[in-house]
Structures are given as C-alpha cells and as structure tokens.
Amino acid sequence: MPDLADRILGGWLGRIAGNMLGKPVERGDVWTRQRIDRYLRQTGALPLTDYIPEPLTESMGRDLRPEWRDCVRGRIHGSCRDDDVDYAVLGLDLLETYGFGFTTEQVGDLWLLRLPYLQTFTAERAAYRNLANGLRPPLTATYDNPYQEWIGALIRADIHGWTSPGAPRRAAALARRDAVLSHTGNGVYGAMWAAALIAAAFTAPTVRHAVEDALTVIPPSCRLARTVRRVASLHETGLSWEETLATLEEETAGLNWIHVVPNAAVITAGLLHGEGDFTRTIALTVRGGLDTDSNGATAGSVAGVLCGATAIPGHWKAPLEDTVRSAVFGFDGVRISELAERTLRLAQGPEA
Incomplete structure (x- = not known):
C-alpha cells in the first residue's frame, strides 16, 4: 500500500507525465479522437503505452503543437x-x-506577482487583465470574460486535492475559493470536482469510488454533474470507451473544445476505463481528444495518487529527469521531488 509521500509524488509525476503526453496534440478542433488514433497507427504506437512518437514526415507534424520537439518519445x-x-x-x-x-484576493495578488501575463490564457487572461485594471473578485471573473465555464479553474485544482488527502469536501472548498477569481458556474464546479476527485483517490478503494465521492461536492443538477454521471452509467452498462465518447460527443455538441463539461467527460471515461492502471488511464484520456494536455494531466494526477509514484512505470518518470520548467517566477528548474516534499509538509501540517 503506497504511503502518503509516495501518493503525493505520484500525483505530481502523473500530472506532469500526462501533460507531456497530451501536449503534442493539444488542439481539439484539429486533433480529433480519430485523427489522434490515425497518427498513432501510422507511427506504430497504437495501443499507446509511452509518450507520443515524433512524426515520420514533415507533413505529419505540421499540425502538432510547436513544442512537440521537446515532448515526444526520445526527445524529453x-x-x-x-x-x-x-x-x-x-x-x-x-x-x-x-x-x-x-x-x-490573495490568489489574484500572487498571480500579479509570480505569473507572466502572456503565460495566461482564456479565463485566466481575462481575470488577470481585470485585476491589473483594479477590479476585485467576483467582478474579475465576470467582466468581459466569455470563458467563465472553460477548463482553466479545473487545471488549478490539484494542489487542493493533494493537500486534503481523503477529505474531498475540504479540497472542493479550497478549490472554489481559488476558482471564483476567474470562473463561474460549471467552471467553478469543475475545479471543485477535480480537487475532490484527487482528494478521494488517496483513500478510495477503486477509481469508481473516487468518481462517486467527487460528485457529492457539486450540485447534482448542474450540467457537469449530469455529464459525469452519464459517463459512469454508460460504463456500468458495459459500453466501450469508444462508444461512450461518441455518445458524449453528440450530447455535448456545440460546446467549445476547451469548455469544462466535454473535457470532464473525457477525463471520467479515461479514469473508469483505465481501471486504476496508470498507463492505460493517461493513454485513453489523451486519445479522447479535446484539451489533451490538460485532461492527461488531471487523469494522470488521479491515477498517480491511486497507485503511488513507485508503481508508475519508469519510462514515464525517467525522461522527466526530476525537473520542472516553469514560468512561475522563482520556480524554473525546481525538482519534482522537492515540490512533492513541500506538498507533503502542507498535507501533514497543523492546518491540514
């Protein structure tokens, strides 16, 4: 049974590895599920069990993210x-x-102090601009911000789960306080759900239990909760991963590929069909398309907490070289193991 330190390190490693796996194909309007699988088939990488291979020809690589050269197999x-x-x-x-x-307000203060404006996107950039113009929460989330229900707040939620092991409701409350700087509605619920999912993974007997626990912290009638329950019910009937995602694509048609609801469906399907296996979980999640690097990161975090760092296969960990490149001032080049140790101290602290 992995201990707390191993699970927290597993969460960090899982987030980073899942992010790197999805990064080359992060553009959901171009890299559909079908196109991702076609690329993997052409490069001999289906089923996906390692980082995405580099393109065989220049034309194959034309639509990959520009950063692909630093995050494909053998180049990391x-x-x-x-x-x-x-x-x-x-x-x-x-x-x-x-x-x-x-x-x-303190979340916003730290953004202005530590985070470069041009490294923010969609709702976060709108909120940052509003902060710089003197607006205060909750106006920072609502003024001139068409991205209020997109995925940005969800990708900020992991730390609240890692520092609330086995306490999903507490994790959700922390994530909500962070999320309302930039998001409303399902955008906030996505952050609460993700934080609770990660917190529950520390003690849940199965990934299904973690998914069920996370649903208890958000309104049952919100679209996010209804979509996650829909994925879980389809999984329970024995519907395949492919058929599940095809069904959800129809039911969430019209939502942007960065909207939190369809992406939560992809994450949930990857987790449930991955059945706790780290490689299968992040591979299915990234193959699900949409915001591939964000989804791979969140699914990797949950799977990493569930299995612990020791159980994550070495080919995911070794290329990371225990190093994080970061735009956060003062953190570029920090060791992953150090980040995990500092997170552990918070999780074990007197306030935790």
Missing part, C-alpha cells in the same frame, strides 16, 4: 513549461505563502 529532457504545471506550482506557493485560510 525534463518537463516542458506549460500552464497545466505552472498552476500546480503556483498553488503550492499560494498555500505556503498564505496558508489554507487564503482569500480569493
């Missing part, structure tokens, strides 16, 4: 810089600086 030397990892680092700094009693 430490983690690439990415907002999906930056926000986990920034969340750690938030809790170390202000403690678990932090306010939403």
Whole structure:
C-alpha cells in the first residue's frame, strides 16, 4: 500500500507525465479522437503505452503543437513549461505563502506577482487583465470574460486535492475559493470536482469510488454533474470507451473544445476505463481528444495518487529527469521531488 509521500509524488509525476503526453496534440478542433488514433497507427504506437512518437514526415507534424520537439518519445529532457504545471506550482506557493485560510484576493495578488501575463490564457487572461485594471473578485471573473465555464479553474485544482488527502469536501472548498477569481458556474464546479476527485483517490478503494465521492461536492443538477454521471452509467452498462465518447460527443455538441463539461467527460471515461492502471488511464484520456494536455494531466494526477509514484512505470518518470520548467517566477528548474516534499509538509501540517 503506497504511503502518503509516495501518493503525493505520484500525483505530481502523473500530472506532469500526462501533460507531456497530451501536449503534442493539444488542439481539439484539429486533433480529433480519430485523427489522434490515425497518427498513432501510422507511427506504430497504437495501443499507446509511452509518450507520443515524433512524426515520420514533415507533413505529419505540421499540425502538432510547436513544442512537440521537446515532448515526444526520445526527445524529453525534463518537463516542458506549460500552464497545466505552472498552476500546480503556483498553488503550492499560494498555500505556503498564505496558508489554507487564503482569500480569493490573495490568489489574484500572487498571480500579479509570480505569473507572466502572456503565460495566461482564456479565463485566466481575462481575470488577470481585470485585476491589473483594479477590479476585485467576483467582478474579475465576470467582466468581459466569455470563458467563465472553460477548463482553466479545473487545471488549478490539484494542489487542493493533494493537500486534503481523503477529505474531498475540504479540497472542493479550497478549490472554489481559488476558482471564483476567474470562473463561474460549471467552471467553478469543475475545479471543485477535480480537487475532490484527487482528494478521494488517496483513500478510495477503486477509481469508481473516487468518481462517486467527487460528485457529492457539486450540485447534482448542474450540467457537469449530469455529464459525469452519464459517463459512469454508460460504463456500468458495459459500453466501450469508444462508444461512450461518441455518445458524449453528440450530447455535448456545440460546446467549445476547451469548455469544462466535454473535457470532464473525457477525463471520467479515461479514469473508469483505465481501471486504476496508470498507463492505460493517461493513454485513453489523451486519445479522447479535446484539451489533451490538460485532461492527461488531471487523469494522470488521479491515477498517480491511486497507485503511488513507485508503481508508475519508469519510462514515464525517467525522461522527466526530476525537473520542472516553469514560468512561475522563482520556480524554473525546481525538482519534482522537492515540490512533492513541500506538498507533503502542507498535507501533514497543523492546518491540514
């Protein structure tokens, strides 16, 4: 049975590895499920069990993210810089600086101090601009921000789960305080759900139990909860992963590929069909398309907590070289193991 330290390190490694796996194909309007699998088939990498291979020809690589050269199989030397990892680092700094009693205003203060404006996107960039113009929460989330229910707040939630092991309701409350700086509605519920999912993974006997526990912290009638329950019910009937995602694509048609609801469906399907196996979980999640690096990161975090760092296969860990590249001021080049140790101290602290 992995101990707390091993599970927290597993969460960090899982988030970073899942992010790196999904990064080359992160553009859901171009890299559909079908196109991702076609690329993997052409490169001899289906079923996916390792980082995505580099393209065989120039034309194959034309639509990959520009960063692909640093995050494909055989080329990885430490983690690439990415907002999906930056926000986990920034969340750690938030809790170390202000403690678990932090306010939403303090989240904004730390963004302005530590985070470059051009490394923020969608709702976070809108909120950052609003902060710089003197607005305060909750106006920072609602003024001139068409991205209020997109995935940004969800990708910031991991730290609240890692520092609330076995306490999903507490994790959700922390994540909500963070999320309302930039999001509303399902955007906030996505952060609460993800934090609770990760917190529950520390003690849940199965991934299904963690998914069920996470649903208890958000309104049962919200679209996010209904979508996650729909995925779980289809899984229970024995529907395949492919058929499940095809069904959910129809039911969430019209939502942007960065909207939190369809992405939560992809994460849930990857977790349930991955059945606790780290490689299968992040591979299915990334193959699910949409916001591939964000989804791979969240699914990897949950799977890493469930199995612990020791059980994550070495070919996912070794290329990361225990190193994080980060745009968060003061953290570039920090060791993954150090981030996990600092997270463990918070999880074991007097306020935890």
